[in-house]
């Protein structure tokens with residue numbers, strides 16, 4: 001297939017950005033046979049990033065394998081907020097790191113940041129280990145982190161699954177069929193994982209440290225209540241063009257691990 005045939009094939013399959021996607025597919029393929037196979041995968045509904053093997057994120061190329069959550073453009077806003085709060089040499093932890101886009105972008109922007117990331121899905125961990133210039137641990141939320149990080153994390157990021165279970169069926173087929181359910185499903189109100197992250201954050205944050213979580217406007221009141229219940233002072237930031245909302249919770253400068261919130 002030449003490029004115009006690829007564009008026609010992608011357009012017929014419903015790809016909105018057929019020209020751009022054709023160009024990316026043709027440049028990613030090493031042989032004509034591979035190009036044909038990639039075009040068919042894409043026309044069959046596989047996310048473009050999983051076909052070409054990478055996603056653009058904060059100016060970086062993030063390796064993304066088939067079956068791994070594709071980093072979203074809106075999450076660049078979370079990174080921007082984290083970078084504003086981080087200082088050179090800070091310890092940064094990214095939970096639910098997926099392919100590791102957030103940790104990779106923070107490491108690229110913050111001088112000498114010591115980045116640690118955790119993720120439960122082995123396929124995503126394999127990608128994250130290619131992308132994050134830091135330690136990537138496999139396991140449930142905080143469980144695999146080294147104990148020496150307790151009370152020392154300056155910036156804690158977590159783009160957790162936050163789609164309510166009953167709304168998964170309304171997601172675009174690319175997400176529904178080609179991203180793991182555990183990457184999307186946040187439980188009945190979408191906040192199950194967020195609540196667990198917020199509850200344990202004070203054990204890991206340094207005094208004055210920050211937890212940043214992407215959420216939706218609709219979930220904000222309950223998400224903020226979860227932050228407050230764990231002793232974090234919540235603040236909302238949002239960016240309309242990216243349709244991005246990030247909740248930032250700050251641990252009071254005098255707080256210590258294990259201390260009950262007032």
Ligand SMILES: C[S@@+](CC[C@H](N)C(=O)[O-])C[C@H]1O[C@@H](n2cnc3c(N)ncnc32)[C@H](O)[C@@H]1O
Pocket residue numbers: 069070071072075095096097098099100101102118119120121124139140141158159160161162180182183184193
């Ligand atoms: C919405 S995706 C976000 C991935 C990545 N942070 C990003 O923004 O591209 C959520 C990720 O959380 C992971 N995850 C879900 N539950 C987890 C848990 N209990 N512990 C660690 N990771 C978890 C999923 O496997 C998935 O990769």
